[in-house]
Amino acid sequence: MPFVALTSVAAVWVVEEMANIGGCEYLTVNFASMLRRAGADVRIVAPYSANPIWTTRLAAAGVEVLLTARDEPSCQGLCRVARATCLSRPPDLIQFLPTGESLRQWCAEPVPGVPVVGLEATSLGAGNYWLSQDLPLLLRQLDALIVLTDAAASEARDRLGYSGPLYVVPHTVPPPTAAIEPWRSRPAVVSCIGRLSLEKGAEIAVLALAHLRDRVPDVELHVWGDGEDKQRLQDLAAMMGIADRVRLRGLFAPMVGVDDVARSSTMMLLASYLEGMPGALMEMAVRGIPIVATRTAGAAAVVGEDYPWLARIGDPADLARCMEHLLTDDAAYEQARSRVAARFSQRYHPDIALQRLLDCYHAIVGRGAPALGRGL
Structure with missing residues (x-):
């Protein structure tokens, strides 16, 4: 068009x-x-x-x-x-x-x-x-x-x-100028992108990783963003015994740094309590990065209401279940990649x-x- x-x-x-x-x-x-x-x-x-x-x-x-x-x-x-x-x-x-x-x-x-x-x-x-x-x-x-x-x-x-x-x-969001391949080596990298504030649910992402650690031990959480909850997240990771698996990466250059974030990610995790229309999720979708997200209105709009890897809001165990499925089932992983990319192309x-x-x-x-x- x-x-x-x-x-x-x-x-x-x-x-x-x-x-x-x-x-x-x-x-x-x-x-x-x-x-x-x-x-x-x-x-x-x-x-x-x-x-x-x-x-x-x-x-x-x-x-x-x-x-x-x-x-x-x-x-x-x-x-x-x-x-x-x-x-x-x-x-x-x-x-x-x-x-x-x-x-x-x-x-x-x-x-x-x-x-x-x-x-x-x-x-x-x-x-x-x-x-x-x-x-x-x-x-x-x-x-x-x-x-x-x-x-x-x-x-x-x-x-x-x-x-x-x-x-x-x-x-x-603008599509990438070249195809992006996600990070498929070990440790697997689950990336969160967003402001470190209450509504984004970054603490739920940390708790989800804690749920996941015994079932998929070789995985890290990379949190991209800044905000008032930074120290609290570090403290929470330490209390849950996963400080060595949670990396707070800070900000990346808007619009130009997202390709590098995508290449370094095995999947994208959005743990928000509410979302209007999450741009970070769209950035990963257009690059074919598999997504796990809470069932906010905005996330469901990006990936579709029937997307299998939408979890209950505020439920770290359900998020961990969705992540485990994609990290341990190659067919499901490739299905998620193709679904998010196709939906972006068709609707966004x-x-x-x-x-x-x-x-x-x-x-x-x-x-x-x-x-x-x-x-x-």
């Missing part, structure tokens, strides 16, 4: 957080770059603290990046910069990621005639403790809402009461995701038929 040129559409994206190495930042850079290559005019409004890794990549892709002043309150500054660029070069729409405080301040003083779109990349389920309590009120301010999964669309409708135009756009290829987003923008600005997801 070729990229669709859409040179006549201009979009301003207001992104509240770009300082970290996380999923929202990755999504912003990836989709904005694809849109620009397709001919769209994309302007990113971001805080002064935006990580140079991201701003450099956006600039290289031809995406204009507008930052707030150094000492300016973040959301106030984002709205000031967004209003200025909208008034100087009116866009066809303005998009907020996430639908948070910046949207609230924008709606107090909007630029007339510019449709307001929300993009929610996270889980909208009741268990997501960081969602704003007044999110339902904020969603009512939108002219359209974009989410990444059918599960999030259902939550927006049924739990949050959103009744406006609703679109589902699949997340995506960049061309598919870009076309869906362009369809959304066509519909929102009144230049085409409603995209998939409207009216869910």
Whole structure:
């Protein structure tokens, strides 16, 4: 499916957080770059603290990046910069990621005639403790809402009461430029990728390895990421007697380091308590790395509801069972490889995701038929 040129559409994206190495930042850079290559005019409004890794990549892709002043309150500054660029070069729409405080301040003083779109990349389920309590009120301010999964669309409708135009756009990641072969020597390497924070369940991954050690003794857990739980994970591994099998690898270079992580991995483990649409899982899927994950909505969307190696949330013994199966059964291992790669190609290829987003923008600005997801 070729990229669709859409040179006549201009979009301003207001992104509240770009300082970290996380999923929202990755999504912003990836989709904005694809849109620009397709001919769209994309302007990113971001805080002064935006990580140079991201701003450099956006600039290289031809995406204009507008930052707030150094000492300016973040959301106030984002709205000031967004209003200025909208008034100087009116866009066809303005998009907020996430639908948070910046949207609230924008709606107090909007630029007339510019449709307001929300993009929610996270889980909208009741268990997501960081969602704003007044999110339902904020969603009512939108002219359209974009989410990444059918599960999030259902939550927006049924739990949050959103009744406006609703679109589902699949997340995506760039495929590797060459085939990747996973690590099949010993010790086997189970890789976890993600922020070391409560919702990612890294402690469950450590406990799962402890369950596994007697049945599959020659295996290590490599944890890629950083965060507030780092010391706690080290202490937990020591208490479980597996400190020598748990390696905290820290961060790797975004977008360019993932091939090396994949080559060093026998499988990918995601032990999260909740997920919106896990980019790290997609990075491994597109490279044909077998996946074991907890049955969060986001993980199930990536690998499929009927994927045999989805475990109960918060259950290290069930995760260990799934890992043992893939580590001891070569046929199952190859089946997992082919399943995750095929599903990515069929549902999440960049061309598919870009076309869906362009369809959304066509519909929102009144230049085409409603995209998939409207009216869910």
